[in-house]
Amino acid sequence: MSYIAMVVDASYPNDIRVRKEAESLVNSGNKVVVICPHKKNDDKIENINGVNIFRIGTNYSNSKKGLHDIFESIFNINLLFFFGIKKAMKQYSIEYLHIHDLPLAGTGYLFKSKVKKLILDMHENYPEALKTWFLWKKNPIIKLKNFIFMNPILWSYKERKYCKKYDTIICVVAEMKQKLITNFNINPTKLVVISNFEKKEFASNFLNSVAQNIINPKDFSITYVGGFGPHRGIDTAIKAMPQIVAKIPNATLFLIGKGSFAVETKLKEITREYKVERNVKFVGYRPFNEVSTIMQESSINIIPHKSNEHTDNTIPHKLFQIMMSKSLLLVSSCKPLKRIVEKYDCGVVFKADDINDFTDKVLMIHQKDNLLNYKKHNAFDAVMNQGENWEEESLKLHSLYTYI
Missing domain, CATH: 3.40.50.2000 (Glycogen Phosphorylase B;)
Incomplete structure (x- = not known):
């Protein structure tokens, strides 16, 4: 053969x-x-x-x-x-x-x-x-x-x-x-x-929580998981943190992953410039069984990609992983992200690269958390039963x- x-x-x-x-x-x-x-x-x-x-x-x-x-x-x-x-x-x-x-x-x-x-x-x-x-x-x-x-x-x-x-x-x-x-x-x-x-069996990663010391239930946790790069929109989230913390004092942005030396240096410079060192945590890599628990225990999981001809023509695996985790999803208006989230009403969309709209959506989620639980179930249903x-x-x- x-x-x-x-x-x-x-x-x-x-x-x-x-x-x-x-x-x-x-x-x-x-x-x-x-x-x-x-x-x-x-x-x-x-x-x-x-x-x-x-x-x-x-x-x-x-x-x-x-x-x-x-x-x-x-x-x-x-x-x-x-x-x-x-x-x-x-x-x-x-x-x-x-x-x-x-x-x-x-x-x-x-x-x-x-x-x-x-x-x-x-x-x-x-x-x-x-x-x-x-x-x-x-x-x-x-x-x-x-x-x-x-x-x-x-x-x-x-x-x-x-x-x-x-x-x-x-x-x-x-x-x-x-x-x-x-x-x-x-x-x-x-x-x-x-x-x-993702394969349906991937959802089994979220069945059993493991010990993790990253997310504190007392915090309002905004979590990014993945590689760092200029196109990822992490800088948008960092720049929004002063406005968010002013309204949600216990808000913390957790960055799970790594990037090149140049990228991490730039992101840390932005963090210092906006004076949010206490509210932005560069966590680094974590074992995936721990990451799955971090996703589930976070208040919001974000995919804040900038919208351009690159990000509008691809899609990250982690979108579907987060959908399987039954946690709340906040994505930018990149075309594929927006298309899927709006099709299944399975998350919240903010205008890409817009600090104010990112802030507004985070504040709205904080205020209406329980009312948005149906979006988590829609996300899980989309990947398990609707062909995604x-x-x-x-x-x-x-x-x-x-x-x-």
Whole structure:
């Protein structure tokens, strides 16, 4: 039996989207090999839940990735992955090549004649993401490198080029599909939306509370969970805290997660500037079983993303995780977030990047907490019973490999 080869420039099984797709395909009777970089202490070859892992290179690091990214931006080829895919093809009978995200599209396309079908899985609007990811970088050398090699105009050209060349394009949200049709005139028949929904079984994480010393029930807790970045809108929440604390003295913003040195430095500068050091807690990473309890015990869970061409064309896994937690959800007006929350009336929406509206919505939630409990139940019902789950969404992935 031939293999589906998934190629990803990230650790496996850490990448949630790749793991869910690979395991779903294996569970539906396919053979899957994931080609990904080897990091220190990783096994070169491994099998995890039926998925074959073929790790390439040696002790992959951020500096090595940076060099490969520069070479790839110039020549449309990542040499590590080019030779890694060639090596994998000698070991496995690969029939389909499933490339994850735009940076590896050029490398994957070089194997078009070797496989039956080429699939490009677009996790996000990559060119637009480049406009936001590096906004808070201060190192002039890094800024120059990003301007030359990670230029959004260059990557938009690559996006158009490879979306036209690949056989099938997977989009993470309907907004991304429409963007490719409108901007690049991509044939709609080769576009399929497979979103970042969670498995129903994920809800079991919220059945048993564990000990945690982050959330104090005496506080009005406003909790953000996830990676830190300029596009995440965490700065909006921090800047709103003086107004919020003036009306809710026990309000505290908890930031669960991490970001780059530049991002964390910027956020801490904003915290000091707005004099809310006592009301903003940089918690760092916590084990997920603890995070699930933190979500449930928080007064509000927030996804305050700024609205731009990047965030309006992707969606975070944590939206559906929070919906499963039966906790109150406050999201920005990014198109996919707003669409889902309003469709199911399962949370509150504030105007993205608007400090005053964020404040108003938090104060309203504080005043009407008990009256909003129905939104928590709507959220849980949407993911468990209304099709907003991976069990339903993965059927489109299975069909893709059944009929192409």
